[in-house]
Amino acid sequence: MAVGSGELAKLWPVKGFQLATGCAGIKVAGRRDLVIMALAEGAEIATVFTRNAFCAAPVQLAKKHLADTCRKSNGIRYLLTNTGNANAGTGEQGLKDALQTCASLAAIGAVDVEQVMPFSTGVIGEPLPIEPILAALPTTFTALDENGWAAAAEGILTTDTRAKGASRQIDINGETVTVTGIAKGAGMIRPDMATMLGYVATDARCARHDLQAILNAAVNKSFNRITIDGDTSTNDSLVLVATGQSPAVLDDGADRARLVEAVEQVCIELAQAIVRDGEGATKFVTVAVAGGASVAECLQVAYTVADSPLVKTALFASDPNWGRILAAIGRAGVDSLNVDDVKVWLDDVLIAERGGRAASYTEQAGQQVMNQEELSIRIDLARGDVSETVWTTDLSYDYIRINAEYRT
Amino acid sequence: MAVGSGELAKLWPVKGFQLATGCAGIKVAGRRDLVIMALAEGAEIATVFTRNAFCAAPVQLAKKHLADTCRKSNGIRYLLTNTGNANAGTGEQGLKDALQTCASLAAIGAVDVEQVMPFSTGVIGEPLPIEPILAALPTTFTALDENGWAAAAEGILTTDTRAKGASRQIDINGETVTVTGIAKGAGMIRPDMATMLGYVATDARCARHDLQAILNAAVNKSFNRITIDGDTSTNDSLVLVATGQSPAVLDDGADRARLVEAVEQVCIELAQAIVRDGEGATKFVTVAVAGGASVAECLQVAYTVADSPLVKTALFASDPNWGRILAAIGRAGVDSLNVDDVKVWLDDVLIAERGGRAASYTEQAGQQVMNQEELSIRIDLARGDVSETVWTTDLSYDYIRINAEYRT
Numbered sequence: 001m002a003v004g005s006g007e008l009a010k011l012w013p014v015k016g017f018q019l020a021t022g023c024a025g026i027k028v029a030g031r032r033d034l035v036i037m038a039l040a041e042g043a044e045i046a047t048v049f050t051r052n053a054f055c056a057a058p059v060q061l062a063k064k065h066l067a068d069t070c071r072k073s074n075g076i077r078y079l080l081t082n083t084g085n086a087n088a089g090t091g092e093q094g095l096k097d098a099l100q101t102c103a104s105l106a107a108i109g110a111v112d113v114e115q116v117m118p119f120s121t122g123v124i125g126e127p128l129p130i131e132p133i134l135a136a137l138p139t140t141f142t143a144l145d146e147n148g149w150a151a152a153a154e155g156i157l158t159t160d161t162r163a164k165g166a167s168r169q170i171d172i173n174g175e176t177v178t179v180t181g182i183a184k185g186a187g188m189i190r191p192d193m194a195t196m197l198g199y200v201a202t203d204a205r206c207a208r209h210d211l212q213a214i215l216n217a218a219v220n221k222s223f224n225r226i227t228i229d230g231d232t233s234t235n236d237s238l239v240l241v242a243t244g245q246s247p248a249v250l251d252d253g254a255d256r257a258r259l260v261e262a263v264e265q266v267c268i269e270l271a272q273a274i275v276r277d278g279e280g281a282t283k284f285v286t287v288a289v290a291g292g293a294s295v296a297e298c299l300q301v302a303y304t305v306a307d308s309p310l311v312k313t314a315l316f317a318s319d320p321n322w323g324r325i326l327a328a329i330g331r332a333g334v335d336s337l338n339v340d341d342v343k344v345w346l347d348d349v350l351i352a353e354r355g356g357r358a359a360s361y362t363e364q365a366g367q368q369v370m371n372q373e374e375l376s377i378r379i380d381l382a383r384g385d386v387s388e389t390v391w392t393t394d395l396s397y398d399y400i401r402i403n404a405e406y407r408t
Numbered sequence: 409m410a411v412g413s414g415e416l417a418k419l420w421p422v423k424g425f426q427l428a429t430g431c432a433g434i435k436v437a438g439r440r441d442l443v444i445m446a447l448a449e450g451a452e453i454a455t456v457f458t459r460n461a462f463c464a465a466p467v468q469l470a471k472k473h474l475a476d477t478c479r480k481s482n483g484i485r486y487l488l489t490n491t492g493n494a495n496a497g498t499g500e501q502g503l504k505d506a507l508q509t510c511a512s513l514a515a516i517g518a519v520d521v522e523q524v525m526p527f528s529t530g531v532i533g534e535p536l537p538i539e540p541i542l543a544a545l546p547t548t549f550t551a552l553d554e555n556g557w558a559a560a561a562e563g564i565l566t567t568d569t570r571a572k573g574a575s576r577q578i579d580i581n582g583e584t585v586t587v588t589g590i591a592k593g594a595g596m597i598r599p600d601m602a603t604m605l606g607y608v609a610t611d612a613r614c615a616r617h618d619l620q621a622i623l624n625a626a627v628n629k630s631f632n633r634i635t636i637d638g639d640t641s642t643n644d645s646l647v648l649v650a651t652g653q654s655p656a657v658l659d660d661g662a663d664r665a666r667l668v669e670a671v672e673q674v675c676i677e678l679a680q681a682i683v684r685d686g687e688g689a690t691k692f693v694t695v696a697v698a699g700g701a702s703v704a705e706c707l708q709v710a711y712t713v714a715d716s717p718l719v720k721t722a723l724f725a726s727d728p729n730w731g732r733i734l735a736a737i738g739r740a741g742v743d744s745l746n747v748d749d750v751k752v753w754l755d756d757v758l759i760a761e762r763g764g765r766a767a768s769y770t771e772q773a774g775q776q777v778m779n780q781e782e783l784s785i786r787i788d789l790a791r792g793d794v795s796e797t798v799w800t801t802d803l804s805y806d807y808i809r810i811n812a813e814y815r816t
Contacts, residue, residue, distance in 0.1 A: 053745045054738030054763065089731045091764030124731025125765055234735050309717075309803075310811055317812035323497045323532025330462030337461045355462065356499025357533055395717075397808050403718055404725035 003276040003284040003373055003393070006162040009269075011149035012169055012178045016040030016243025017201040019148030021155035022140030024132040027084030027122065032155040034136050036105065037079040037199060038144050043243040045076045045117075046212040048219050050236035057087045057094030057128075058118035059235060061102065068114035077111045079239065081119040081197065082133055083158050083184075088234040089125040097128040104134050108141050119237055121158055121184065121196050153182040156197055159402060160184050160277050166269035168262040172255050175248035177204045179262040183238075183270040198223065198238040200266055204259050205244035214260050215240040222267035225390045226275050227306050275391045280398030283315050286376040290387040297334050298388035301379060304332035311377075312395030320366030322351045325377060334381070341382035347375055411684040411692040411781055411801070414570040417677075419557035420577055420586045424448030424651025425609040427556030429563035430548030432540040435492030435530065440563040442544050444513065445487040445607060446552050451651040453484045453525075454620040456627050458644035465495045465502030465536075466526035467643060469510065476522035485519045487647065489527040489605065490541055491566050491592075494643050497533040505536040512542050516549050527645050529566055529592065529604050561590040564605055567810060568592050570685050574677035576670040580663050583656035585612045587670040591646075591678040606631065606646040608674055612667050613652035622668050623648040630675035633798045634683050635714050683799045688806030691723050694784040698795040705742050706796035709787060712740035719785075720803030728774030730759045733785060742789070749790035755783055 022034040039045065047066060049059050069075055080101060087094045102116040109116075120128065153163035167180040181200030206214070215238070223238060240263065250256055276284050287306045292298035305311055308328040314321040325344055330337070344352040346369040351361050369375050430442040447453065455474060457467050477483055488509060495502045510524040517524075528536065561571035575588040589608030614622070623646070631646060648671065658664055684692050695714045700706035713719055716736040722729040733752055738745070752760040754777040759769050777783050 052735060052738040053742065054734045054747050086731075089734045089760065089764050091762050094764065123729075124735060125729075125760075126731075234731075234738060309807070313808055313811035316808065319812070321531075321533075323494075323534075326462045326497045327460060327532060330460040334461065339462050352497065352533075354499050356497050356502065395808065397805050399717070400721055400724065400803065400805050400808060403721035404727070 002161050003281050006277065008150060008153060008163045008165050009167060011153070011165045011167045011180050011182070013146040013149065014178050014180050014201040014243060015146065015203040016043055016245035017203075017241060018144040018146050019152040020140050020143035020145065021148060021151040022136045022143065024082065024136035026082055026129055026132055031084070032151070033083045034133060034140055035081040035152045035155040036140055036144060037152070038109070039075070039077050039079070039241055040243050040245060041075065041077070043075065043241055044206055044208040044211050046208065046215040046240045048215060048238045050234060052234045054089060054234050056120060056235045057090055057098045058120045059237060061095060061098045062117040062119065062237065065102070065114040065117055072114070074112060074115055076117050077115040078105055078109055079117050079119065079199065080105050081121075081156055083121050083156060085120060085122040085126060085128050086124045086235050087120040087128040090127055093127060097130050100130055101133050104137055105141070108138055117239075119197055119235070121156070121235055124234060149180060149182060156182065156184040158184065159279060162277050164270055164273035164277065166266040166273070168265055170258050170262050172248035172250055172258070175246060177246045177248045177250070177259060177262070178202060179259070179266050181266045181270050183274060185274045196236055198270055199241075200239070200263065201241040201243065202259070202263065203243050203246035204248065204250060205246070206242035206259070211240055211242050214263055217260065218264045218267040221264055222271040225388070226271045227303060227390060227392050272391055275393055278393035279402045280396040280400070281393035282373070282396055283394040284374045285315060285392050285394070286389060287379070287392060288376055288387065288389045289379045289381065291381040291383055292386040292388070293384035295386055295388055297381070298386050299390070301329055301332045301334060301381065302388055302390045304328045305377060305379070306390050306392035309395055312393070315370070315394035316396045318367070318370040320346060320351070320363065320370045322346070322357070322366065326352055329379060337381070343380040343382070345376070345378040346370065410569050411689050414685065416558060416561060416571045416573050417575060419561070419573045419588050419590070420575045421554040421557065422586050422588050422609040422651060423554065423611040424451055424653035425611075425649060426552040426554050427560040428548050428551035428553065429556065429559040430544045430551065432490065432544035434490055434537055434540055439492075440559070441491045442541060442548055443489040443560045443563040444548055444552060445560070446517070447483070447485050447487070447649055448651050448653060449483065449485070451483065451649055452614055452616040452619050454616065454623040454648045456623060456646045462497060464528060464643045465498055465506045466528045467645060469503060469506045470525040470527065470645065473510070473522040473525055480522070482520060482523055484525050485523040486513055486517055487525050487527065487607065488513050489529075489564055491529050491564060493528060493530040493534060493536050494532045495528040495536040496643055498535055501535060505538050508538055509541050512545055513549070516546055525647070527605055527643070529564070529643055557588060557590060564590065564592040566592065567687060568685050572678055572681035572685065574674040574681070576673055578666050578670050580656035580658055580666070583654060585654045585656045585658070585667065585670070586610060587667070587674050589674045589678050591682060593682045604644055606678055607649075608647070608671065609649040609651065610667070610671065611651050611654035612656065612658060613654070614650035614667070619648055619650050622671055625668065626672045626675040629672055630679040633796070634679050635711060635798060635800050680799055683801055686801035687810045688804040688808070689801035690781070690804055691802040692782045693723060693800050693802070694797060695787070695800060696784055696795065696797045697787045697789065699789040699791055700794040700796070701792035703794055703796055705789070706794050707798070709737055709740045709742060709789065710796055710798045712736045713785060713787070714798050714800035717803055720801070723778070723802035724804045726775070726778040728754060728759070728771065728778045730754070730765070730774065734760055737787060745789065751788040751790070753784070753786040754778065
């Protein structure tokens with residue numbers, strides 16, 4: 001299941017950024033499971049990786065290669081992604097395997113090995129089958145094309161039921177700047193770094209330092225504000241590439257702000273697409289916490305509500321069992337919370353105030369909101385001026401089925 | 409579903425502690441949903457309550473009555489429990505309703521209102537129907553009996569599928585001391601204070617201050633070490649009563665230690681019974697973390713593993729998908745964890761070391777352990793000498809069904 005139509009948006013090509021999708025047959029024969037992305041010379045790259053201590057071999061190697069290219073000033077030129085195997089929990093051998101796939105692509109592309117960044121997604125703890133990857137690389141390489149976005153959006157999927165992409169174009173003094181991105185992820189989703197894999201590219205010119213700042217800001221409004229099951233993956237990786245091939249010249253003020261906004265919008269659209277395609281999702285739920293004294297306590301409340309299995313099963317049942325929302329707020333660990341001041345709404349229906357059910361509330365009004373495929377849980381803590389929003393899904397039979405049968 | 413046989417143990421009566429179970433018809437006509445417990449004059453009581461900020465009206469009132477009896481030195485004489493309605497999220501009216509039920513029982517028992525402690529469990533956010541409770545109190549009161557434990561164990565249940573009781577007798581210089589307890593709870597279970605309701609009584613003589621110390625210690629080895637769904641209830645309450653009616657005279661050394669051990673054993677047995685009867689549970693899982701630098705980090709790792717939906721669905725599927733265990737350990741937030749030193753076992757089968765699958769591990773060996781109804785996940789962090797154990801269940805279709813249909 002999934003929420004909304006899920007049709008892949010029109011993805012504008014980004015000058016200087018090519019994509020190719022191939023079939024290595026890593027887990028299933030004939031499935032598109034290998035994606036190469038090529039960055040034109042001079043492109044800059046910014047990255048965000050999982051904070052899971054057991055981070056996967058490709059994540060470890062990607063970080064190392066980024067540092068190596070910084071030192072040598074030769075730049076990342078290829079991103080290599082495989083699905084069907086996460087190459088995580090694979091120890092020393094996993095690092096060797098990841099390095100070998102990078103070396104093979106580097107040879108084909110005539111670049112140094114550190115100029116290739118590896119990404120893997122799929123089952124954890126099984127050795128990466130590198131033979132099929134090495135065998136499929138040369139053919140796949142020949143398919144590199146700036147119009148390869150839609151195929152690549154398919155090629156990076158695992159348990160996802162649909163491809164996820166977003167694209168924006170902005171006009172800077174008559175010149176067009178494009179921001180296009182794709183992402184994958186449907187389970188094991190939660191900050192820090194929520195998508196398992198995300199790739200966003202722009203043809204804007206942007207220094208690496210500034211590019212990283214733009215990415216960090218966008219992530220904290222998008223991928224770091226979604227949760228499906230509270231689990232953080234070992235492989236989460238997001239990159240933002242700036243090829244600098246648009247003729248547009250951006251000033252540091254209004255023009256940069258518009259680029260920031262476009263990147264942010266693409267990231268939010270991708271992050272929300274991941275939630276809509278959450279494993280077993282039947283609802284898309286916005287949890288908005290206002291009136292907090294700090295960002296931390298707003299997020300604490302938002303995530304406690306969003307991750308509560310009892311709230312999630314009530315959402316699945318379209319049951320306005322708002323007591324479970326109050327219980328989740330109450331156990332979120334907010335210091336000396338005055339529960340009598342807390343208000344809770346379902347969309348615009350006030351359901352709770354003064355520690356109990358609102359006088360104006362009717363079960364019918366609550367039920368009407370709950371019946372919707374998309375709805376908001378809004379919470380006012382009445383302690384300050386900070387607000388934060390996260391997006392999540394319900395918890396359904398299908399979540400159990402997908403995750404109980406994942407390896408069978 | 410539930411794990412193990414679930415037969416109710418022999419519950420020894422405790423001199424000076426009587427129980428009566430009645431049918432008020434709060435939610436379902438004819439269901440046993442009302443329990444009165446009577447403490448003989450001079451009995452001492454110790455309590456632990458939920459830390460949820462939205463704590464229920466009966467919890468607020470029970471705390472107040474305890475303080476009032478301390479001030480007046482007249483002692484708690486009755487515990488009044490209803491199921492079918494939690495009287496939580498009910499605001500000012502909820503407090504009035506709880507007080508009225510206490511006043512009514514106090515009148516029947518010819519004690520002061522503060523000598524009655526109220527307990528409620530059931531749906532949150534609906535007004536407590538007090539008429540049926542008030543109507544059923546007089547008849548129920550006449551049934552008070554020291555042999556009422558088994559009926560009361562049934563009378564306090566909600567979504568539980570079985571009654572939970574435990575009993576120990578120890579011999580102190582030829583005199584018998586009894587410790588008997590019952591508990592209820594199957595969902596919305598997790599520390600702080602894990603059972604929704606628990607009542608333990610002993611005929612030992614014990615000062616209130618010492619009784620509270622004994623209860624606190626026992627709770628941290630039992631009810632505060634279990635998790636079913638990571639949700640903490642608004643109503644969790646546990647009481648330990650000492651009637652002092654056994655002729656045994658306990659010294660402060662070995663005798664007290666034996667009483668402490670008996671209380672602890674009763675609490676652990678009750679806490680584990682709650683896990684075995686966890687909503688939709690098909691497995692009873694011990695998560696044992698050793699080699700930690702602190703209690704906090706051991707519990708952090710243990711709960712992250714025990715509450716991970718991905719680990720829980722793998723347990724439900726009897727799938728030795730140990731990569732999910734590694735991923736959970738990795739995201740538990742342990743500061744500078746050296747993942748290469750971490751070892752993980754399923755029972756005695758070493759599954760992971762040096763950041764990957766153990767060389768000696770075979771899928772068959774892992775599968776054999778996973779097929780069991782009861783199993784251990786053992787984790788060595790190799791950072792220190794502290795160890796902690798928590799107990800949990802899997803996450804099954806039935807958990808979703810029970811919680812999605814709870815109010816229908």
